[in-house]
Amino acid sequence: MFTNYIKSHSRFIVSMIGLVILALVPLFITSPYYLDLFIMMIMNATLGMMFIMGMRVGLINMGIIAFWGVGAYASAVLSTRAGMDVWLCMPVAALITSLVAFIIGAILMRKQNTGLGFVMLTIVIGLLFNILVGNLSFLGGWNGIPNIPPPNPINLPFLAPIEFVSKVQFFYLGLFLFLVIILISYCFYASSIGRAWSAIGISPQLAESIGVDLFKYKLTSFVLSAALCGLIGSFYAHYQAYLLPDYFGMWQNIYVQIYVFLGGSAYAFLGPVVGSAVITFIPEFLRVTGEVTPVFTGALLVLLVLFLPEGLLGLGKYWPAAARALAKISSPLKRKAGQT
Amino acid sequence: MSASLTWQLIFDGLASGLVFVILAAGLVLILSTSRILFLCYGAFYTIGAFGTWYPMHYLNLPYFPSLIIGVIISTVIAMLSYLLIFRRLQKVKGGFIATLIAAMGLSMVLNRGGLLVYGTLPRSIPTVFPGSFEICGIMINIDKLALIIIGCAITLFLFWVYEKTAFGRSMRAVAFSEEASSLRGIYSTLIYLLAICLGCALAGFAGGILAPSYGISPSMGNNILWSVMLMVMLGGMDSLLGAVLGGLIVGQILSFGQYYLGASIQIYLFLFIGVVLYFRPNGLLGRGIDVGV
Numbered sequence: 001m002f003t004n005y006i007k008s009h010s011r012f013i014v015s016m017i018g019l020v021i022l023a024l025v026p027l028f029i030t031s032p033y034y035l036d037l038f039i040m041m042i043m044n045a046t047l048g049m050m051f052i053m054g055m056r057v058g059l060i061n062m063g064i065i066a067f068w069g070v071g072a073y074a075s076a077v078l079s080t081r082a083g084m085d086v087w088l089c090m091p092v093a094a095l096i097t098s099l100v101a102f103i104i105g106a107i108l109m110r111k112q113n114t115g116l117g118f119v120m121l122t123i124v125i126g127l128l129f130n131i132l133v134g135n136l137s138f139l140g141g142w143n144g145i146p147n148i149p150p151p152n153p154i155n156l157p158f159l160a161p162i163e164f165v166s167k168v169q170f171f172y173l174g175l176f177l178f179l180v181i182i183l184i185s186y187c188f189y190a191s192s193i194g195r196a197w198s199a200i201g202i203s204p205q206l207a208e209s210i211g212v213d214l215f216k217y218k219l220t221s222f223v224l225s226a227a228l229c230g231l232i233g234s235f236y237a238h239y240q241a242y243l244l245p246d247y248f249g250m251w252q253n254i255y256v257q258i259y260v261f262l263g264g265s266a267y268a269f270l271g272p273v274v275g276s277a278v279i280t281f282i283p284e285f286l287r288v289t290g291e292v293t294p295v296f297t298g299a300l301l302v303l304l305v306l307f308l309p310e311g312l313l314g315l316g317k318y319w320p321a322a323a324r325a326l327a328k329i330s331s332p333l334k335r336k337a338g339q340t
Numbered sequence: 341m342s343a344s345l346t347w348q349l350i351f352d353g354l355a356s357g358l359v360f361v362i363l364a365a366g367l368v369l370i371l372s373t374s375r376i377l378f379l380c381y382g383a384f385y386t387i388g389a390f391g392t393w394y395p396m397h398y399l400n401l402p403y404f405p406s407l408i409i410g411v412i413i414s415t416v417i418a419m420l421s422y423l424l425i426f427r428r429l430q431k432v433k434g435g436f437i438a439t440l441i442a443a444m445g446l447s448m449v450l451n452r453g454g455l456l457v458y459g460t461l462p463r464s465i466p467t468v469f470p471g472s473f474e475i476c477g478i479m480i481n482i483d484k485l486a487l488i489i490i491g492c493a494i495t496l497f498l499f500w501v502y503e504k505t506a507f508g509r510s511m512r513a514v515a516f517s518e519e520a521s522s523l524r525g526i527y528s529t530l531i532y533l534l535a536i537c538l539g540c541a542l543a544g545f546a547g548g549i550l551a552p553s554y555g556i557s558p559s560m561g562n563n564i565l566w567s568v569m570l571m572v573m574l575g576g577m578d579s580l581l582g583a584v585l586g587g588l589i590v591g592q593i594l595s596f597g598q599y600y601l602g603a604s605i606q607i608y609l610f611l612f613i614g615v616v617l618y619f620r621p622n623g624l625l626g627r628g629i630d631v632g633v
Contacts, residue, residue, distance in 0.1 A: 060437060107618050116577060116629050117621060119377055119440065120569050121614075127566040128610055135604045250562065254444050261441055291456060298448030302425060305442045309432070 015182075015269060022175060026168045035167040039239065041273075041280045042174045046181055046232045048259035048272025050225035053185060055265060057200045057221045059118060063125035064229055064256050069248035071097045071230025072237040073133065076145045079238070086151040090177075090234045097230025098223050105222040109215060126253045130245040144244035148237050170239050177235055181228050182269055188224060189268065197221055251294065255279070258301050264311025271313055278312070344477030349595050355484035355553075357591020358491025359546050363564065364571040364583035365498050366542030372515045372578040373535035375436065375629060376426055379443040381543055381568065382561030383450035387414045388544025389556045390454070393463050403468045407548040414544030415537050421446055422536045427529060455558045462557040483553050490549055494542070495584060501538075502580055511535055515578065567594070567606075570613050576626020585624060 025038055047064055054061040075093035078084040084092070104125070108118050134142045150164040151173070162169060188194050196217045199207040208214055237243055262278055263271030283293050308314065363385065370378045391410030395401040401409075425446065429438040469482040502508040513521035514531045522528050547560070554560075571590045575582025590609065597605025622628035 055437075060440060107614060110618060110621060115436075116371070116375075116377060117573065117617070120573055120577075121617070123379070124566050124569055124573075124610060127562070128606060131603070132607050135607065251448065254448050257441055257444055294452040295449055295456065298445045298452065301445030302442050302449070305438050305445070306425065306428060309438065 011270065018270075018273065019175075019179065023172075026171055032167045035171055037280055037284065039167065039171055039174050041276050042178050043232055043236060044255070044259050044276035044280065045273040046178060047229060047256045048263070048276060049181070049185060049269060050229045051256050051260050052265060052268050052272065053221055053225040055201075055260075056197045056268075057218045058204065059218055059222055061122050061222065061225065062119060062253050063122040063129070064225075065248050065250075065252040066125050066129035067097050067101060067226040067229040068233040068236070069129055069133065070100050070226075071233030072243055072248075073139055073145070074230070075234035076148045076237040076243050077139065079149055080145060080147065086149060086238055089238075090231060093234035094227045094231040097233070098227035101223045101226030102219070105219050105226075109218055109222070123250075123253075127250050130248050133248070134245040140243070142245060144242060145237075146242050148241045148243065150238055150241065174235060174239070177232060181231065184228065185224070185268070193217065193220060254301070255297070258297055258304075261301065261304050261309075262311055264313035266310065267313050271311055274312055342477075347476070348478050349599055350592065351478055351480065352484065353592040353595030354588070355481075355487045355491075356550075356595065357588045358488055358495070359550050360568065360571055360591050361491060361584050361587030362494050362542050362546045363568045364575065364587045365495065365580055366539035366546075367568055367572050368575075368577065368580055368583040369498075369502075369511070369535050369542075370539035371572065372629065373511050374426075374430070374532040376430070376439045376536075377436075377443060378536070378539070379440070379565075380421070380447035380450050381540070382563075382565030383447055383454065384414045384418060384540040384543040384561070385547040385564060386454055386556075386558060386561035387417060387450070388547030389551045389560065390458050390463075391544065392548040392551055393465060393556055396465060397463075403465070403552075407545070410548045411541050411544045414547075415541040417450075418540030419533065419537050422533050426536075427532075430532070451558075451562060458558050460558060462555055464555045465551045467552045481553075487549060487553065494545070498542075499580065507531075507534065567609075570609065572623075574613050574616060574623055576623030577629050578627060579623070579625040582623055582625035 022038070022042075026035065029035060029038075047068060051061060051064050071093045074096040075086075075089045078089045078092060079086050108121055133139050139145065150170075153161040153163040155161045164170060164173070189197070196207070196212045199210075199212055200214060200217055204214060240247075258279055259272045259275035261275070263273065263275030265271060267274075279297065304311070310317075363381075367378065367381055370376065370381070388410045391413040392403075392406045393410075395406035395409050396403065399406075425442050426439055429435055429442055432438060467483050469486050472479055472481045474480065502511065510521065510526045510531050511534075513524070513526055514528050518528050521531075547556075567590060571586035572583060573586075574589065575584070575586030593609055593612070594605060597608065601608065616624070
């Protein structure tokens with residue numbers, strides 16, 4: 001019975017183990033540089049998850065970074081110009097992003113123009129976002145917004161207040177937001193909305209014929225993914241304490257695709273985590289210089305699509321066959337060992 | 341504003357707009373025939389420009405032979421990329437997403453790898469037709485006049501190919517329905533290959549002929565990619581006439597806007613095209629391309 005439980009909840013258990021391991025990371029790794037890599041990994045994994053959420057309903061959103069940037073800039077402007085409390089800034093940034101996404105999505109998806117036209121317009125949004133930000137002097141122009149305050153200290157009863165001074169606190173804040181985002185998206189996937197999404201993903205015509213409103217559900221997916229991107233973008237703004245338009249260039253969008261497709265686009269949560277972990281840490285271990293890395297990453301993306309379309313996690317389905325082959329190879333050896 | 345200034349801006353917009361028309365027409369040929377969202381299109385523009393610059397700089401060749409070399413280089417790279425990558429991906433289920441992701445990866449390889457090859461310095465090619473003359477208060481650069489003439493000639497040539505020749509007919513047939521056209525004996529893979537080669541040759545050609553008047557830099561392909569995509573969206577993704585219309589309109593808007601508003605015209609252009617697409621989702625002249633996502 002216990003093994004049955006493990007089998008039916010294997011993904012949940014694996015994610016929990018992964019989260020616990022991630023939560024223990026600051027105990028073993030004290031170097032700020034590596035902690036920074038871990039924070040970036042968590043954030044990139046979130047962006048990948050949001051891309052998959054759109055892909056579930058057939059929306060290829062190439063402008064994920066733009067919504068991330070909207071959240072970051074909204075939070076930065078609210079906290080520096082208006083002096084708003086940072087803890088309030090994060091949900092407000094998510095709300096602003098969802099409002100922007102609602103307007104853009106309602107225009108883009110009108111008359112179910114969700115195929116090629118949607119992809120091209122989101123690419124243009126992704127290409128134009130840093131130009132837009134760079135040309136608005138209200139948002140700091142090309143010089144960016146400096147001195148974004150960190151979150152206020154959390155005052156706990158009977159304990160010392162938690163102040164956001166080093167990367168460890170930001171790491172735990174990022175991990176908490178990561179968990180919140182996973183829970184929110186899991187609730188949506190498990191609800192009737194999520195079932196409508198997967199129905200649309202399997203066949204839009206069939207889903208429409210049984211009464212699923214395509215426009216409504218596609219818009220829900222688009223707005224929700226943008227809002228969660230805005231939330232993590234707000235975290236990024238307060239973590240970096242400095243925003244430049246160049247952080248939100250087009251190449252970042254391509255990296256999001258790489259995180260998704262390296263891990264496996266069929267795995268909504270685990271895939272982007274695996275993908276972003278590989279992309280973040282492998283160049284560090286190999287000590288490749290920054291100029292050459294994008295070329296290899298691009299080539300890697302092409303090779304992945306060609307030869308490993310299901311991603312690294314998709315290799316898991318070969319495991320039973322591999323185990324059987326291993327058993328076959330090892331069994332004559334065992335028998336021989338027994339005879340002698 | 342005076343009348344001569346208006347005519348001057350219209351003339352400048354026409355010169356760059358006709359080159360935009362060539363670029364947009366190439367993208368329309370690729371999109372409507374093969375349904376691959378060819379995001380690496382901008383890189384071929386850069387390759388064409390640098391492919392023209394290298395023979396001129398190192399081999400001291402005159403301009404027109406080096407332009408031909410640039411076009412050939414971008415065509416060969418396009419042919420290799422189709423044969424090695426896109427031909428396999430088109431056939432699989434969910435091929436649209438696969439080709440899109442592969443095109444993104446390829447654009448990253450070509451752009452960033454190109455940066456390693458060319459270096460980050462901007463280059464320039466000496467003007468081929470120096471000099472200018474004045475008619476009714478308009479300064480007419482002979483270089484820009486040549487751009488207009490070449491643009492018109494190429495556009496007319498494309499229409500002739502697309503409407504009158506057997507190759508154009510097969511391209512339209514494949515765009516209409518691949519299965520039905522293969523029943524009539526059209527080898528669709530060859531048509532896809534030729535369409536992509538023709539489109540990328542046009543991109544390389546546009547890069548080569550714009551190089552004397554606008555200069556060369558490694559990021560030029562990306563800077564122009566979004567405006568080409570906006571033109572194609574505006575005109576319609578499956579209409580060659582739409583590409584001509586979109587290129588001319590965007591050329592005029594950019595010419596006037598950059599004079600009066602500066603760089604922020606790009607944002608207004610995007611908003612304008614968003615409004616147009618709200619009323620006509622398939623563009624001004626398009627019928628819409630259906631891709632199975």
